Amino acid sequence: MEEEKRTVRAVERALDVLLCFVSGHEWGLTEIAGRVGLHKSTVHRLLATLEDKGFVIRDAATEKYRLGLSVLELSANLSRSDDPSVVLLPEMERLRDELNETVSLYVRDRAERVRIQAVQSMQAIRRVATVGARLPLSVGASSKVLLAFAEPGVRAAVLSDAAWPSNLERAAFGKQLDDIVAAGYATSFEEREPGAAAVSAPIFNRSGKLVAALSVSGPSNRLTPDRMHEYAPAIIESAHRMGTILG
Amino acid sequence: MEEEKRTVRAVERALDVLLCFVSGHEWGLTEIAGRVGLHKSTVHRLLATLEDKGFVIRDAATEKYRLGLSVLELSANLSRSDDPSVVLLPEMERLRDELNETVSLYVRDRAERVRIQAVQSMQAIRRVATVGARLPLSVGASSKVLLAFAEPGVRAAVLSDAAWPSNLERAAFGKQLDDIVAAGYATSFEEREPGAAAVSAPIFNRSGKLVAALSVSGPSNRLTPDRMHEYAPAIIESAHRMGTILG
DNA sequence: CAAACCCGTTTCACCCTATGAAACCCTGTT
DNA sequence: AACAGGGTTTCATAGGGTGAAACGGGTTTG
Structure with missing residues (x-):
C-alpha cells in the first residue's frame, strides 16, 4: 500500500469500465457502476468520453453500451508482420x-x-x-x-x-x-x-x-x-x- | 466552442494516446507527446496507466511502446456470436x-x-x-x-x-x-x-x-x-x- | 574528454477538474 | 397517483492532474 502510484486515477477507472466488456457484450450504466464500484454519475461521464472516442457505442434499441469500433481498429494493427x-x-x-x-x-x-x-x-x-x-x-x-x-x-x-x-x-x-x-x-x-x-x-x-x-x-x-x-x-x-x- | 463538455479530459487524452497506435506499431514517449500535443510528463503518466492495465506494453528491446494484450482480449469479445x-x-x-x-x-x-x-x-x-x-x-x-x-x-x-x-x-x-x-x-x-x-x-x-x-x-x-x-x-x-x- | 544532445524519469506547487451526493427526468409498473 | 428503476444534470468541494523545470543516463558531436 506504500507503493507510490504514478498513474492517473480517472484513466484507470475508464479502462476498468472498458474491461467490463471482456465478459458479456452489453451493459447498462448502473450495471457497470456496480461492477467497478463507482458512482453512477462518474461512470456516466467516463462512458460519454469512451463513446466520444468510439471505444463504446450505445445500442440504439436496448440503450445499453457495447464495444465500439475503435477497438476493432486497434486490434487490426495489433497483428504486425513480425507478430x-x-x-x-x-x-x-x-x-x-x-x-x-x-x-x-x-x-x-x-x-x-x-x-x-x-x-x-x-x-x-x-x-x-x-x-x-x-x-x-x-x-x-x-x-x-x-x-x-x-x-x-x-x-x-x-x-x-x-x-x-x-x-x-x-x-x-x-x-x-x-x-x-x-x-x-x-x-x-x-x-x-x-x-x-x-x-x-x-x-x-x-x-x-x-x-x-x-x-x-x-x-x-x-x-x-x-x-x-x-x-x-x-x-x-x-x-x-x-x-x-x-x- | 460554447459546447458544454461532459467528458473527462484525462481520459480523452489517454484514449488519444492509445489511438496513436492505429497507424504504426511502435512509438517512443516523446514521439507520442508530439503527436497528441501534450507535455512529456503528462504522456508518461498516461502511458504508465495504460501499461498498468495492459493496453500497451514496452518492447523490452527497443524501449518503445506498442499495443498490449488487453486490446486483444477486448477485440475477442467484440466478435460476439450475434455480431x-x-x-x-x-x-x-x-x-x-x-x-x-x-x-x-x-x-x-x-x-x-x-x-x-x-x-x-x-x-x-x-x-x-x-x-x-x-x-x-x-x-x-x-x-x-x-x-x-x-x-x-x-x-x-x-x-x-x-x-x-x-x-x-x-x-x-x-x-x-x-x-x-x-x-x-x-x-x-x-x-x-x-x-x-x-x-x-x-x-x-x-x-x-x-x-x-x-x-x-x-x-x-x-x-x-x-x-x-x-x-x-x-x-x-x-x-x-x-x-x-x-x- | 568535455560538451551537447536526446530521451525518459521524477519532483513539486498551483489551481484546474474530477468527484459523488442529491435532485431531476423520463418511461414503465403497481 | 404513487412508485420504482433506469439515465441525466447540477454543484460545492478538495483531491488530484498538470506542466515547468530539474535530473539522470545514454549516445553523438566538438
Whole structure:
C-alpha cells in the first residue's frame, strides 16, 4: 500500500469500465457502476468520453453500451508482420493437420496467460479455443511450461503473488516444474476443465528466451496420457521450428 | 466552442494516446507527446496507466511502446456470436464462391465507414481487403449505400459535416443517392482507387433499419460496368438473406 | 574528454477538474 | 397517483492532474 502510484486515477477507472466488456457484450450504466464500484454519475461521464472516442457505442434499441469500433481498429494493427501470432500460424496449421487436434499459442502476461492464436481441430468433438482468452497461470499444461522455462526470478515472483491460490502446495508444484524442465514438455489431464487434456512445449527465440507456449489440446478420451507422451516429440519439434522462425 | 463538455479530459487524452497506435506499431514517449500535443510528463503518466492495465506494453528491446494484450482480449469479445461480422461470414463466403471476387462488409461510423469483415477472392488478381480499415464516406459504392439508405437526417448531417470534401457538388451527389435508393444498389468504377471497381447493396435488419453494406469488389477489367449490373441481383439477394439472419 | 544532445524519469506547487451526493427526468409498473 | 428503476444534470468541494523545470543516463558531436 506504500507503493507510490504514478498513474492517473480517472484513466484507470475508464479502462476498468472498458474491461467490463471482456465478459458479456452489453451493459447498462448502473450495471457497470456496480461492477467497478463507482458512482453512477462518474461512470456516466467516463462512458460519454469512451463513446466520444468510439471505444463504446450505445445500442440504439436496448440503450445499453457495447464495444465500439475503435477497438476493432486497434486490434487490426495489433497483428504486425513480425507478430508471433501471424508468422507462426502456418506451422500451427501444419501441426493441427498432423495430429488433428486444436493447437493454441500462449504467452505469459504477469500472473496470467493469454491465448494469442489458435487453430481448431476439424473433428466433430474438439477443443474450441477463442483467441484473446485470459486464463490462470496455476493450472494447465501451457501454464506450467510458461512458468517452468521462464527467466530466473519470474517463477518465484508469480508463486509469491497475492493472487496465487493458497491451497496449492508450493514445494510440490516447484518439483513438478523442475521435472517439466527435465522432460522438455508438460501435460495436463482434466486439470482445468473436466474432459479436456493438453500437451505443451516451450518456444524459445534465438537468444534462448522463452517467448510462448505451444499447446495441443483435445478431449481426454482421445488425448490419453499415453497418447500425449507419444505426441510430445512432434510438438517439441514443431515448437523448435517456430523458435527458429522468430528473431 | 460554447459546447458544454461532459467528458473527462484525462481520459480523452489517454484514449488519444492509445489511438496513436492505429497507424504504426511502435512509438517512443516523446514521439507520442508530439503527436497528441501534450507535455512529456503528462504522456508518461498516461502511458504508465495504460501499461498498468495492459493496453500497451514496452518492447523490452527497443524501449518503445506498442499495443498490449488487453486490446486483444477486448477485440475477442467484440466478435460476439450475434455480431454481424461472425454470423454473416458463411453467407459472405458463399457469395465469394459464387462470384469469385472479394466480399466486404461495411458499417457507418459517423462520417466514415469501417470494414468489419472481408473474405478474399481466390483469383490471382484480387482485391485485398483488411478488416478494421477506416475509409472516407464520400467515395466508393458502399459509402453511397450507407448514405443513401441511412435513416432520415444522417444524410444531411454527414453532408454538412465540416470534414466533407467541399469540391463535391452536393446537389448532384444527392441526386445520385436518390437514384441508388430507386435502384436498390450502388456501383463504383475506379472511384477511390484506380483499377478497382465495386458493387454494393444495403443490409437491413428485421425492423427495416440499415445495419451494413455488403460489397463485392475486384479489378475493373473483370468488374466492368456491365458485369456489375449483371451481378447486382445476386448481391441484393445475398444482402436480403443476411438481413433475415440478423435480429 | 568535455560538451551537447536526446530521451525518459521524477519532483513539486498551483489551481484546474474530477468527484459523488442529491435532485431531476423520463418511461414503465403497481 | 404513487412508485420504482433506469439515465441525466447540477454543484460545492478538495483531491488530484498538470506542466515547468530539474535530473539522470545514454549516445553523438566538438
